[in-house]
Amino acid sequence: MDRELAELLDGIGPRLRRIRQDRGLTLADLATATGLSISTLSRLEAGIRRPTLDLLIPLARTHRMALDHLIGAPPTGDPRAHLTPHRTEPRTGNPSVVVPLTSYPGRLQVFKQILGPGQTPPELVTHPGHAWFHVLSGTVRLLLGPGESLLEPGDTADFDTSVPHWFGPAGDRPAEILHLYGPHGDRPDGSARRGGR
Incomplete structure (x- = not known):
């Protein structure tokens, strides 16, 4: 050896x-x-x-x-990240394609998510945790408690997922987001804002 x-x-x-x-x-x-x-x-x-x-x-x-x-094997010379997209067809919510960008079980998770049109009418859900997403393309409709917002590319949403919520494309075209989710209520640094430039 x-x-x-x-x-x-x-x-x-x-x-x-x-x-x-x-x-x-x-x-x-x-x-x-x-x-x-x-x-x-x-x-x-x-x-x-x-x-x-x-x-x-x-x-x-x-x-x-x-x-x-x-x-800890030596690098092979291939610098590409090998990402595996997952297609979701939830019972409630819109179909989407999720690409995990991190792999830390039990910690803050980062996804690129393409939200497809589909659910009418939207059904609000709740679950433990904290969510943050940044709109990359398309228009995202966010229902959060009694409020409703339309988010455009560059806008950011930041909310407690124990509040009833739903988000998806505002129309019949997909929208693309960068999505952070903390399963134990953890959240990224920074404050909630719209027009996150």
Whole structure:
């Protein structure tokens, strides 16, 4: 085994521990999410257990990281981010295409979202958390409590999702937004504003 490969393998355990701790997860949390035992995870992080694909793949899935990023493999020369769009067809709300831009479970999430026309009449929903979005293109209709706003490109919305709300294209054309969502009420820095330039 060459020295570079040996150093990479030796660094995987401490790297896995840092990733877990950065995400605020305990070994028990990670064991529940991956189906691996606490002792296996502990031995892997300590470098006692050799990292194998059957251990690393569940960790990569749970952390939503590419395998090469998880283990700290040297870059391949391809700087592209490999983003995976998801099409949603919700029972309530408009169909949309969501492209996750971050992969931090339990923390602030960032999405690019293309909102498609569809729902009439809009049905307001509530859920725990905080939402923020910035309109990139199109016109977005936002219903928030008793109020209604039309947001144009450059406008920003920032609201508590426990307030009844709905948003979608204002007409029959799609709208595109940059969307931040905090599952525990966390919110980005800055204040709510319209015309966020």
